[in-house]
Amino acid sequence: MTELIASILFATIVAATPIALAGLGELVTEKSGMLNLGAEGLMAVGALAAFIGAYSFGSPWLGLVFGIAAGVALSLVFALLTLGLLANHVATGLALAIFGTGFAAFAGKPYESQVLTPVAAWAIPFLSEIPFVGKALFSHQPIVYLSWLLFGVVAWLLARSRLGLILRAVGESPQNAHAIGLPVRLVRLLAIVFGGGMAGLGGAYLSVFYTPFWTEHMVAGRGWIALALVVFATWRPLRLFFGAHLFGGILVIQLFVQSSGLQIEIPSQLLTAMPYLVTIVVLVFISGNAKLIRLNSPASLGLPFRPD
Amino acid sequence: MRRLTLEPRPVASPVWGWASPVLAVVLTCLTGLLIFALLGKDPIEGFHVFFIRPVSSFWAVMELLLKATPLALCAIGLAVGFRAGIWNIGAEGQFILGAIFATAVALHFGDWPVISLLAMMIAGALGGMTWAAIPAFLRSRFNANEILVSLMLVYVAQLLVSWLVFGPWKDPMGFNFPQTVMFSDASLIPTLIEGQRLNLAFLMMLGSLVIAHVLMNHSRLGFSMRTSGQAPLAALYAGFSNRQSIYMGLLAGGACAGFAGMAEVAGPMGQLTDKLSLGYGFAAIIVAFVGRLHALGILLASLVMALFYVGGEQAQQYLNLPSAMSRVFQGMLLFFLLATDLLVNYRLVLRPSVRS
């Protein structure tokens, strides 16, 4: 029985990682006041680029770099439109999502039947020998550990560093930040690029580590779920981490149920729909608390800013 | 030292209001030709296949109008919502639910001439509205973001259709394919011209454009919705109900998309299959923007978008390019439009920089 639970925990962490990465990136972006709805498109191009990189050069690590680069590149388009040309955030983000998924589907056609060599996990010596916990927590692929590190760093930076202070200030009121001389557009640009890179990394994880192949519908809405998670987490990194794992758990439970052979009369489609339904429930739950949202959301989120 | 700066215009430029989408279309086409060249295809041939073939015969034009119909239908419903500041992104899901409801009627009451079809039309609109009512309720009661809720419901709708055609509604004589039985004749929308696939839905689309236009520009409800979209505080001050805007905005989108879904299964497809989700719901978002949320603009934009769709299919056939090419074009069109829209509110001028 403990074996089973350890396996579920393991799988949960694995499933949570891409969503957590994309979510963290979007959290930082939104903290600066930029609403980037294009996470789904960013993850898609990240996944494809990573697959191409890993496939063409035989190195999953190079694949990761390609994935991050693709996310960064596409998010620069978003930055150009919203920061430089003052376009509406919602429309631009949607355009990003549509273009990103369409472009990835288009460019990914030749790669749909290819397979990569699966990447071995890095079992941390000694720690992974611990019964139960060792298998569940310390026998993961290195990206998982990387994501934990990133969360810790970002959470600390946001709360305690001057950089985090500047980010929060810009997100609350770019006008005031500009008035005291903070480089608003630069800060927002960096936040957008970070978000793009993270989403690209999350996508790269999907196509190179999670399942070593590429298909058109691989991202399956994880980018959108990541967006919902940022709201659920009320823009706090540690809550986001928790939320992503909650989701990972849901994604995984339905797989376990389906493969366990339990004679439950639930159509497989309903199980597959669980994550999306739960996202709605979670959104409703958190949004209904207007006070919490008001106190935590970046006040300038989605609003355009023009200096002078 | 002179440099290029952006200056706000005192009044939004009406010329650029119309010119911007046109410029965006042109830029998209040019970039598309560039992509053809980069992929090793002859750009002239690419241009011919993508843009000329689809309008080169009467039949081709009919097919174009057929493709444009669901796009324009969904888009006008979405535009009503967008103008009210309601971001309905789930038209794809509402389209599917409309198709599902209509199929339910077709499968169980499908043999009565005229009555069945009418019932299907109503069912289609109802299906879309039901699906759209969910984000409306959740936004109105819990302030849940309708973008994310309506979008999540798209995935759920796709899974629902999958369950239906693989399960309870599967055609027992269908060789185990995920599809329902073909609809009987009474459940099919009559075509307009003998031998063409263009059907009554085209006329209904035109009608809905007119209705939407009158609603948004000449009715009190439309005014209140537009105010909510532009200045929500002013809308509250004037006593306009936010709730009304939310519901109307989403239900209008849902009804139109649902009707379009019904027209798809009772039209060219003739049955419900798991290939129903064609991305019209998302393409319609682009059509709505490119059409400036305006009835006439949407009509024109839906023709352009239909052209991209058909062009993509042609490109697949004759140029060996993936049909996803059309999605690339769609995304690019929206990007270019967002860029060229800057010129509506800002002017590019050469000014002396800083101190002279």
Place this chain on the structure above:
Amino acid sequence: MVSAPPVLELQKLSKVYSGFKANDEISICVPAGEIHAVLGENGAGKSTLMKMVYGVVQPTAGQILWRGKPVEVASPMAARRLGIGMVFQHFSLFESLTVAENTQLFLDDGQSPSSVRGALQDLSSRYGLDVQPDRHVHDLSVGARQRVEILRCLLQSPKLLILDEPTSVLTPQEVERLFVMLQRLSSEGCAILYISHKLQEIQRLCHRATVLQAGRVTGSCSPSQETQATLVAMMIGAATAAMPSAGMTSTSSTQEVKTKAGEAHRLSGLTVKDLSVKSSDPFGVSLKNLTFSVAPGEIVGIAGVSGNGQRELLKVLSGEVRLDNSDAILINSLPSGSLSVSRRRRHGLCVIPEDRLGTGAVPDFSLSDNAFLTGLYTKSLLSRSGLIRHQAVDAFAREIISSFHVKTRSEQSPARSLSGGNLQKFIVGRELLQHPSVLVCEQPTWGVDVNAASQLRQALRDLREQGCAILLISEDLDELFELSDRIMVAFQGRLSPAQPTSESTSQSLGLLMSGVWQ
């Protein structure tokens, strides 16, 4: 003292925005230790000038000399490095951060949070400006926020301190404390640029004054040696110094209010009894047991610094917020507490909100559309089938424009193309031409030039003569004294008992505004 160069000298400084001259060849000289007023009405160019000195905006011509040497102030950070500090009219504090965090951001010199806190405590005791470093700004009152703004400037030991309309948000007592602090600073050698349109304060506090009108310098003097009349003449030009009463009136009588059913209600004004509303906004103020009445033909004023419940009161009176207890609000004897905005308006209520663009009017809609915004309730602008009668709407808009002398190209111009004063005239005109029997207005002449302001005040007086009951919420004590028959003071969601204006003074109101009750 022998000629030390002035701390600040502006030589023919100009700023032009695509054809519009915000500042035209302005020259000012400020020696160390001088408190120098920059005087002018709204729209004269004072804010733009200060933005140039502080580096927010770059001049298009002219020079700035700092202690005798020409400088280019490229940004606010550069200004601070030179030794210039500025306290804006609309504060630039971040609400979700603490006082210490706000200061740390501002100082930008790598100090640790604890040393910032220590420095804040030191300065605050030295100048008598009381702050708590670890409180979040959204918890602070307006007066406290200004103290934080000033302290952060002082932490950088400025040689020049610029204050933009500092007293518009202070109680009279807080104004006194501010003046004491400024005089102390001035005696220590700091020069002060004091922007204001409040003549009495300038006469009391400032050594010299430069007067701006329409972007140009129209006078330079020692304010204590001038009279208010001469100062005003310099501000708006002698020719128009005699306030015209523009005769803006809505001519028909308001003796009867007709409801939809066509019956006439007896006019009895506005009555509020035991009104309590819990604020839904975490940063809002709850209203507690408000009781007052406004009779037909009188103007009752509510004084008070913003943030004491005025906005919440307006929303509950207008119908944006609806109550369970309908009897708490009576409009012409009709229990209205639970009625919607549209029904209250049909009963003769009109509302003028504080925010022009965004609440009172939709910025991108034409004036015609904006006339329809509230006119639809009383002006038969809809046909029987529910469609908008565009011609009637345009006619109503034109009527507003001509009766209230709104300067605009046509009724199709977008609201955002009007100047602040003209837009306010339009909005006030729209409400007044609906012949309300009860009018609630908030800050009706805020940010409006002197001419328009006087026209608007006259219109309110005329409306009162016609028997309308008017509730006037304002931060401007002068305006309240000029217009109100009785005055109440709002403080933290409560209202003081109404007193006849003749029995109130700035001092007594000031005490009430600071919460000293009974």
